[in-house]
Amino acid sequence: MPTLYPPTGHFPTHPQDLERETLDEAYNELRVAYRGLMVSRGLFRSKADQNRAAMQELETKLRAIAEREASVRQEAYEMLEIVTNVVGELEDAGDDLVNEFGLYQKGRRTYQGGSFIGRLIKAVATFIRRWTGTKQQLAVIVEQQQAVQRSLEATDGQDR
Numbered sequence: 001m002p003t004l005y006p007p008t009g010h011f012p013t014h015p016q017d018l019e020r021e022t023l024d025e026a027y028n029e030l031r032v033a034y035r036g037l038m039v040s041r042g043l044f045r046s047k048a049d050q051n052r053a054a055m056q057e058l059e060t061k062l063r064a065i066a067e068r069e070a071s072v073r074q075e076a077y078e079m080l081e082i083v084t085n086v087v088g089e090l091e092d093a094g095d096d097l098v099n100e101f102g103l104y105q106k107g108r109r110t111y112q113g114g115s116f117i118g119r120l121i122k123a124v125a126t127f128i129r130r131w132t133g134t135k136q137q138l139a140v141i142v143e144q145q146q147a148v149q150r151s152l153e154a155t156d157g158q159d160r
Helices: 020-109 113-155
Strands: none
Touching: 020 113
16 A cells, blocks of 8 residues: 655745654654655665666567567578479470370371470470479478478477
8 A cells, every 4th residue: 555645735935934753743744755755766766677688678578579470480481482483384394295295196097207206305305304493492492491480489489
């Protein structure tokens, strides 16, 4: 329960009109009120300093979270770009393979299959080369994903 201090009107405005005993009482009451005020001010200042320190700590933690989130987001965008490139290359290689096979099928019926089979074999070789390259890119994605997961697990619970 906070201490209630007397209002300023409680103290005499003209101390020269008071008797010595009343003056001493008023002085002692002022002294006690002033002491209480100083204690209260010290407590307030201490709490303000604690709150300021807590705010600075919170700011530091929030900045660390934001930096980590930015790092994770950047890595996620890099992985997404790799996946997009992989899918695009596989689509292109698959389309080339389907197109060349279709041309081979048509050419075989007209006895012109010889030139088309060469292009079909070339499309198959391109598909295999792209497939091998994309498997290597997939390994990079898996490594990055595991690194991000380890990073998140290592810092999990430290921000709360």
